[in-house]
Amino acid sequence: MKAVLVLNAGSSSLKFALYPINGEVAVAPAVSGQVEGIGATPEITLKTAAGERIHEAVRTSGSQGTQHRDALDHVFQLLSAHNPNLDIAAAGHRIVHGGEHYSAPVVLNAGLVDELERFVPLAPLHQPHNLRAVRAVTALMPSIPQVGCFDTAFHRTQPAVAQAFALPRRLSAEGVKRYGFHGLSYDYVARQLPKIIGERAQGAVVIAHLGNGASMCALRGGRSMASTMGFTAVEGLMMGTRTGSLDPGVMLYLMEQKGMDAKALTNLLYKESGLLGVSGISQDMRTLLTSDAPEAKEAVDLFCYRIARELGSLAAAAGGLDALVFTGGIGEHAAPVREKVAELAAWMGIEIDAAANADHAQRIDAAGSRVAVAVVPTNEERMIARYTADALGL
Numbered sequence: 001m002k003a004v005l006v007l008n009a010g011s012s013s014l015k016f017a018l019y020p021i022n023g024e025v026a027v028a029p030a031v032s033g034q035v036e037g038i039g040a041t042p043e044i045t046l047k048t049a050a051g052e053r054i055h056e057a058v059r060t061s062g063s064q065g066t067q068h069r070d071a072l073d074h075v076f077q078l079l080s081a082h083n084p085n086l087d088i089a090a091a092g093h094r095i096v097h098g099g100e101h102y103s104a105p106v107v108l109n110a111g112l113v114d115e116l117e118r119f120v121p122l123a124p125l126h127q128p129h130n131l132r133a134v135r136a137v138t139a140l141m142p143s144i145p146q147v148g149c150f151d152t153a154f155h156r157t158q159p160a161v162a163q164a165f166a167l168p169r170r171l172s173a174e175g176v177k178r179y180g181f182h183g184l185s186y187d188y189v190a191r192q193l194p195k196i197i198g199e200r201a202q203g204a205v206v207i208a209h210l211g212n213g214a215s216m217c218a219l220r221g222g223r224s225m226a227s228t229m230g231f232t233a234v235e236g237l238m239m240g241t242r243t244g245s246l247d248p249g250v251m252l253y254l255m256e257q258k259g260m261d262a263k264a265l266t267n268l269l270y271k272e273s274g275l276l277g278v279s280g281i282s283q284d285m286r287t288l289l290t291s292d293a294p295e296a297k298e299a300v301d302l303f304c305y306r307i308a309r310e311l312g313s314l315a316a317a318a319g320g321l322d323a324l325v326f327t328g329g330i331g332e333h334a335a336p337v338r339e340k341v342a343e344l345a346a347w348m349g350i351e352i353d354a355a356a357n358a359d360h361a362q363r364i365d366a367a368g369s370r371v372a373v374a375v376v377p378t379n380e381e382r383m384i385a386r387y388t389a390d391a392l393g394l
C-alpha cells in the first residue's frame with residue numbers, strides 16, 4: 001500500500017494517519033490513531049488496516065517534551081510492527097507557526113526546518129514537537145519528501161485591522177501581529193459546512209475549536225475574518241493549561257513585584273493556568289465534568305463564560321451571526337459545555353435542542369433558533385494529507 005504519513009502534534013495529543021494514494025488521496029485513512037493525554041498519562045490507540053484496535057499505555061515519564069518524544073517513538077514502533085508492506089511515499093506535518101512568510105503548505109528541507117525553529121518561542125507547546133516529528137522522519141526515511149502545513153495559513157485572509165496590535169509601527173513591521181491558529185481545523189470544518197447548514201455557510205459563521213488548545217474563528221464567505229488567538233497560541237480563550245487573554249498589567253505586576261522572569265511567566269501562562277490552574281484538579285474536561293468539587297465547576301463555568309464573551313466579539317467582526325459551530329475534543333464531545341455556551345448566548349438568537357445536543361447530532365439548533373448550531377468533528381489529518389499530495393503532485 002502506497003501511502004502519505006500524516007503527523008499532527010497538538011499540545012496534549014499526537015495524531016497520526018496513513019492515507020492510501022492511488023491516483024489521489026483516499027478520503028479515509030487505512031490506518032489511524034492518536035496518543036492522548038500527553039502531559040499526564042499518555043495512552044496510544046491505533047486502528048490497523050485489518051480493522052484491529054490496539055490500545056496501550058505509552059511508557060514515558062518526565063516533562064511534556066519527553067512525553068512527546070516517547071509518544072512519537074511508540075507511534076513509529078506500532079506503525080512498522082503492524083504494516084510490514086507499507087510504502088510511505090511522503091509525510092505531511094502540522095506545523096503550528098508559519099510566521100509571516102508561510103501562508104501555504106511548503107515542501108520541507110533542512111534549512112527550512114532550522115528557520116521554522118525561530119518560532120519555537122511563539123509556540124512552545126507545539127513547534128518543538130512539530131519539528132521533532134519532521135527530523136524523526138528524516139532520520140528514519142531520508143529519501144521521502146515532507147510537507148509542512150501551517151496552522152497560521154488559513155488566517156492570512158483576515159483584514160489588516162484584525163491582524164493588528166496597537167503597537168508602534170516598528171514592531172508591527174517586524175511581524176509582531178496577530179496570526180491565529182487551528183487553521184487546518186477551520187479549513188476542514190468550513191469545507192464541510194455547506195452540506196450541513198446550506199447557504200448560511202457563506203454568511204457570518206463562528207467556529208469554536210475547543211480542544212486542549214482552544215480558539216474561535218469568525219468567517220464570512222468561508223474565509224477567516226478574525227480569530228481569538230494572536231501572535232501566539234496563548235491569546236483568547238481559557239484552555240487546558242493556558243490562561244488565554246490576560247491583562248498585560250498582570251504580567252508587569254508579576255515581574256516587578258514577584259520577580260518572575262520570562263521562563264517562570266512562560267510556565268505560568270502556558271502550563272499552570274487554564275482549566276488546570278483554576279480547578280486545581282485537572283486540565284482534562286472529562287475529569288472536570290464528572291467531578292463534584294466546586295473548583296471543577298468554577299473552572300468549567302469560566303471556560304464557557306469566556307467562549308460566550310468571545311462569541312459576541314467575533315459576531316461583531318463577522319458582521320452578524322448565522323451559524324455557530326463546535327469542533328475539537330471538547331466541542332465535539334462535551335454536551336454540557338455546548339449547553340452552557342448556548343444558554344449564555346441565548347440573547348443572540350441561539351437555542352439548542354437538548355436531545356440533539358446530548359446525542360452530539362450534526363445539527364443541534366432547536367426548531368425556533370435564529371442561529372444554526374452544528375457539531376462538526378474536525379479532521380486536521382485529512383487536510384494535511386490533501387495539502388501534502390497537492391504540494392508534491394502525488
Ligand SMILES: Nc1ncnc2c1ncn2[C@@H]1O[C@H](COP(=O)(O)OP(=O)(O)O)[C@@H](O)[C@H]1O
Binds near residue numbers: 285
Ligand atoms: N468525551 C469527552 N467529554 C468531554 N471532553 C472530552 C471528551 N473527549 C475529549 N475531551 C476533551 O478534549 C481535549 C482534547 O482535545 P483535542 O482536540 O484532541 O486536543 P489537542 O488540543 O491536544 O489537539 C481533552 O483534554 C478533553 O478535555
Ligand SMILES: CC(=O)OP(=O)(O)O
Binds near residue numbers: 126181214233
Ligand atoms: C494551536 C493549538 O493550541 O493547538 P492544539 O489545540 O492542538 O494544542
Ligand SMILES: [Mg+2]
Binds near residue numbers: 010011211213
Ligand atoms: Mg489539536
